[in-house]
Structure formats: structure tokens, C-alpha cells
Amino acid sequence: MLLEVKNLKTSFNTSRGKVRSVNDVSFSLREGEILGLVGESGCGKSVTSLSIMGLVPKPEGIIEGGKILLEGIDLLKLSEKEMCKIRGNKISMIYQEPMTALNPVFTIEEQIGETIKIHEKLKGRVVRERVIKLLDLVQIPNPEKSLKKYPYELSGGMRQRVVIAMALACNPKILIADEPTTALDVTIQAEIIDLLKDISKKLRTSIIFITHDLDVIAEIADRVAVMYGGKIVEETDVNNFFDNSLHPYSKGLMLSRTDNINKGERLFSILGMVPSPYNMPAGCPFNPRCEKSKDICSVKVPELFGRIEGHKVRCWLYAENEG
Ligand SMILES: Nc1ncnc2c1ncn2[C@@H]1O[C@H](COP(=O)(O)OP(=O)(O)O)[C@@H](O)[C@H]1O
Ligand SMILES: [Mg+2]
Structure with missing residues (x-):
């Protein structure tokens, strides 16, 4: 495996106390693969990518746990000097605003x-x-x-x-693209997406493509990881994601796509707001907004259940079938 992020935990010391922005995030990235990291603003996408780059702002930002293995080497154990050699040479990052x-x-x-x-x-x-x-x-x-x-x-x-x-x-082997097309108009956005796909194919560059836009995910990603409240709540390949997403949050995102308005349906939007890391609900971070919420959901954080090969979902609805 090219990159393995394991149980990453990144927090910030702020005047209002310590907040955990990335809470136990794990995912992996194969050579040549494009992973779409999707979620609403504030769910921890950028902090995840800054953690991988070794660019979490200091001194307030601290990586409190986990591993970031690049070809088996834990980047979290490298000195700043060694990380400088990784940045640009092995992993590069591009941002929303050029x-x-x-x-x-x-x-x-x-x-x-x-x-x-x-x-x-x-x-x-x-x-x-x-x-x-x-x-x-x-x-x-x-x-x-x-x-x-x-x-x-x-x-x-x-x-x-x-x-x-x-x-x-x-x-570099890996390009992290953090909302690189969000500031561009739709036609230009499509051109940049085509370019990145082309480059990934030609050079076998792996890409972590961060966006809040499912239409962009549909265009570019091979695999999708959905983030919510500092956690990955669902992960699967892109076709399965659009045909058969399981997490109530993913389903909500799907229904709020602009496509659905064009078809004459009412724009669905998920009720409520993304939780602030200052005020994270107990249990599943999505439970206060979830129509399917059960008793356990507000008590205990669900694991990432994987009842189907290659498809993981962090939701109690899918726990029964776990062996
Ligand atoms: N330097 C910082 N100090 C304190 N909190 C931060 C800092 N950077 C990010 N955060 C908080 O971490 C959470 C995740 O932020 P971020 O990763 O930027 O979200 P996303 O990229 O998904 O929109 C947010 O609640 C944000 O306010
Ligand atoms: Mg961001």
C-alpha cells in the first residue's frame, strides 16, 4: 500500500479549550488511485490533509495519535528536516485558491x-x-x-x-488536492478535473481529492470516503457509493445534490448543522440530525462496520449483521 493513515487524531489547543478536529481517521491509498474525501465544511478534511503533509499549524495543532505510513515509513516519526524532503518530492498539495x-x-x-x-x-x-x-x-x-x-x-x-x-x-507519488476547483466556474472546474484524471493516468500519481461536492466526486474519484464530525463514516468504491450508499448522512448528501432539483424534486437538505468540535454530541456525531437514530446512537460511537467486502459504514443500523 502506498499510503496508510491509521487512527489519526489531530487536536487544537484554543482559548476555549482543546478540540479534536480529526478523530480516529483511517484510510489507505493505492498507487494510481484517486480517493475522494467528501463532507460538509468543518468536518475535518483540511486538517486531515495538513496532518499528512506535516503542516498542522504549530504550536496550537497537535497530532495526538495514529500513524501515517508512506510506503511503510511513519511520517509522524520523521524530523522536520526529513519531512521537508517528503513534501514536494513524495507528497504535494494544492489548495482552493491558487x-x-x-x-x-x-x-x-x-x-x-x-x-x-x-x-x-x-x-x-x-x-x-x-x-x-x-x-x-x-x-x-x-x-x-x-x-x-x-x-x-x-x-x-x-x-x-x-x-x-x-x-x-x-x-510526487501523491497529490493532495484540497477543494482545488471550488473557486472556479463550472466549465473551468470540469477542465481541471479532466486534467488531474489525465495526469493520474499518465504518471500513476495517486490523488486525494477533497471536496464538498458529490458531482465532482462522481467525475473524478475511484473510491470515496465520507467524513463527518472528524470521522470517516462511510468508505466504498465510487460506483457502489452512488448506487448503494448506506450511511444516513451519505444518503442525505445524495438527496441534496442539484441533480435532484433538475428532476423536479424538492431540494432535500439535511436538517440541522454540522456539529462544532467544541460541542460534539455523545455517540454517533450524526445522531442529532439522523432520522433513523436509535437509543444506542446517542450513547456509543459506532465502529466502521464492513459487512460487504470493500464497503465500510460507521452506523449502528448496520451492526446486526456483524459476525
Ligand atoms: N488552527 C485551528 N485552530 C482551531 N481549530 C481549527 C483550526 N483549524 C481547523 N480547526 C477546526 O477543525 C475543524 C475541522 O476543520 P477543517 O479540517 O478545516 O474542515 P473542512 O476542511 O472539512 O471544512 C473545524 O471545526 C475547524 O474550526
Ligand atoms: Mg477545508
Whole structure:
């Protein structure tokens, strides 16, 4: 297995006390696979990805437990210096807003070139050739000309392509894409998704694709993990997810898709709000919003039950058939 996250627990010390944002998260990622991590805002998706990158803000953020095994090596045991070598070389991350990753005063060539120079001791012409190759890979038209441009001269979609090129500069095995298309309009969003799928196929790059949008999941993911209240509540392959999701939260998300309005149905939205980590309900974090809630649900957190091969669900409704 390329990446295995095991029982990850990440908390923050805040003025209102300690809160656990990622609570016992486990999942794995195979080579070349695209895992969609989906859930409403605040459920712990970004903190999960920052934990993998070793970028949880310090000193308030603390990883309190778990393992993050990259090809068997626990990243949580590495020094900051060793983690620097992992970032960019083995795992890269792209964010929602491309401008956060770009420096407005440098040209595209300077920015991507800098990333290459930091990680590999290359100079001059060789660097430029690599930059051109990367711009070509992310399908930026006319790479030789685009090199000279500054971020503000590019559209949002083109900027995100530059950021993807920077993330791929050292040919990482894993790309973590945290809502990379959320700020873009729908057509551009579709183009970026196609590009990432294409890159994953061509380079065998594994992608953790984070989004709150099930339509995006349907387009890009091979496998889906649904997060709620700092936990993974369901995990299965993408086709099974759309045909046969089991968790009441997943079913609610499914019903609130825009597709369902187009078909003339009333927009369903899950009642209530995502729980704040300051005020996590006892038992299953979804129980206060769940129509199917039973007595046990507000008392005990369900395990991830796996009665079907490759399909796990953290819900008491599915516990009976556990051996
Ligand atoms: N630096 C921080 N300090 C305190 N709480 C944080 C910090 N970063 C994130 N959180 C909290 O952790 C929870 C999960 O956040 P996040 O992972 O960003 O959610 P998502 O990406 O799914 O929208 C949220 O309740 C958020 O307020
Ligand atoms: Mg986020």
C-alpha cells in the first residue's frame, strides 16, 4: 500500500479549550488511485490533509495519535528536516485558491523553476526545459510565451494549472488536492478535473481529492470516503457509493445534490448543522440530525462496520449483521 493513515487524531489547543478536529481517521491509498474525501465544511478534511503533509499549524495543532505510513515509513516519526524532503518530492498539495501558492512578483518560469531548483540541483537551460515540459503537461497553451507571464496575467483556471505544475515539479507519488476547483466556474472546474484524471493516468500519481461536492466526486474519484464530525463514516468504491450508499448522512448528501432539483424534486437538505468540535454530541456525531437514530446512537460511537467486502459504514443500523 502506498499510503496508510491509521487512527489519526489531530487536536487544537484554543482559548476555549482543546478540540479534536480529526478523530480516529483511517484510510489507505493505492498507487494510481484517486480517493475522494467528501463532507460538509468543518468536518475535518483540511486538517486531515495538513496532518499528512506535516503542516498542522504549530504550536496550537497537535497530532495526538495514529500513524501515517508512506510506503511503510511513519511520517509522524520523521524530523522536520526529513519531512521537508517528503513534501514536494513524495507528497504535494494544492489548495482552493491558487494565489495562496503563487507569488505575485515572480513570473511563472521563476516560480516553477524555484521549486525545481530547491529539490534538484539543476541550473539554467535544463530548468527552463523542465518548466516548459511541466507547462505542457498541465496543458497551458504556448508554454514558451506563458513562461514570462506573472500570475495576475493569467485566468483563475490557468493559475490553478500553474499550481498543479509546481506541485508535480518533482514527480510526487501523491497529490493532495484540497477543494482545488471550488473557486472556479463550472466549465473551468470540469477542465481541471479532466486534467488531474489525465495526469493520474499518465504518471500513476495517486490523488486525494477533497471536496464538498458529490458531482465532482462522481467525475473524478475511484473510491470515496465520507467524513463527518472528524470521522470517516462511510468508505466504498465510487460506483457502489452512488448506487448503494448506506450511511444516513451519505444518503442525505445524495438527496441534496442539484441533480435532484433538475428532476423536479424538492431540494432535500439535511436538517440541522454540522456539529462544532467544541460541542460534539455523545455517540454517533450524526445522531442529532439522523432520522433513523436509535437509543444506542446517542450513547456509543459506532465502529466502521464492513459487512460487504470493500464497503465500510460507521452506523449502528448496520451492526446486526456483524459476525
Ligand atoms: N488552527 C485551528 N485552530 C482551531 N481549530 C481549527 C483550526 N483549524 C481547523 N480547526 C477546526 O477543525 C475543524 C475541522 O476543520 P477543517 O479540517 O478545516 O474542515 P473542512 O476542511 O472539512 O471544512 C473545524 O471545526 C475547524 O474550526
Ligand atoms: Mg477545508
